[in-house]
Amino acid sequence: xxxxxxxxxxxxxxxxxxxxxxxxxxxxxxxxxxxxxxxxxxxxxxxxxxxxxxxxxxxxxxxxxxxxxxxxxxxxxxxxxxxxxxxxxxxxxxxxxxxxxxxxxxxxxxxxxxxxxxxxxxxxxxxxxxxxxxxxxxxxxxxxxxxxxxxxxxxxxxxxxxxxxxxxxxxxxxxxxxxxxxxxx
Numbered sequence: 001x002x003x004x005x006x007x008x009x010x011x012x013x014x015x016x017x018x019x020x021x022x023x024x025x026x027x028x029x030x031x032x033x034x035x036x037x038x039x040x041x042x043x044x045x046x047x048x049x050x051x052x053x054x055x056x057x058x059x060x061x062x063x064x065x066x067x068x069x070x071x072x073x074x075x076x077x078x079x080x081x082x083x084x085x086x087x088x089x090x091x092x093x094x095x096x097x098x099x100x101x102x103x104x105x106x107x108x109x110x111x112x113x114x115x116x117x118x119x120x121x122x123x124x125x126x127x128x129x130x131x132x133x134x135x136x137x138x139x140x141x142x143x144x145x146x147x148x149x150x151x152x153x154x155x156x157x158x159x160x161x162x163x164x165x166x167x168x169x170x171x172x173x174x175x176x177x178x179x180x181x182x183x184x185x
Contacts, residue, residue: 003104007052007078010044010070012063015096020056023100024107029053031070034062041073048074054110056080058094059087059151071113078110079165081151109149111165119163121172126159129176140179147175 005026011017017028029043047053055070055077057063071077082098086106089097098106126132131141132155142152148171150161162172 003107005054005107007054008044008047009054009056009080009107010077011056011095012058012066013096016056016058016094019096019098019100019103023103031057031066034066034069036066036069041070044070045074048077052078054078054080054107056082056095056106058082059084060093064153064157075115076113078112079150080106080110081145081149082106083146084152111150111161113164114166119166120169121159121162121167123159125169125172126155126162129172131155131158143179143182144175147178148172 003024005024007026009020009026009028011020011028011030012033013030017030020026020028029040029047031040044053053070053074055067056079057066057070059082067079071079082095082102084093086102087093087095087098095103123132129140129144131137131144134140137155141155141158145152145158145161148162148167150158150165150167153161161167
């Protein structure tokens with residue numbers, strides 16, 4: 001039985017839509033890259049009001065830029081994140097390269113953005129965890145971002161994701177502990 005998604009999934013292009021349809025039964029809106037037109041943004045805002053929206057962009061710089069633009073125009077969206085290694089094929093990173101299983105896994109771990117950014121995680125928590133101002137901070141953020149299901153981001157964006165997705169202190173501590181065990185093992 002194929003999984004049905006009620007929300008409309010925002011992707012970058014036709015190849016991403018094809019990959020999504022191989023994995024789940026869902027409707028998509030394609031941004032056609034980072035030059036998102038006003039008509040596309042209006043369709044996304046309408047979809048957000050009527051059915052809800054899941055932003056599922058490539059795990060790269062351009063995908064992050066598109067994610068921010070869409071989230072700004074349709075607040076309260078859900079977000080799906082795919083680890084880069086699950087979206088990689090011959091040096092190309094994109095949702096279109098992911099297996100149906102990886103896509104279903106990403107869609108099963110959605111995060112909803114909150115306008116109230118008073119989360120439990122502080123900037124000091126990130127410093128103590130070695131996620132910022134640490135020689136291996138980038139790698140550590142990559143690992144813990146996967147465990148938390150919020151993807152990779154630079155320090156400032158990672159903090160914003162922790163607050164806007166309301167990552168709890170318990171969730172953060174558990175992921176940090178798991179990451180430390182993986183690094184030691």
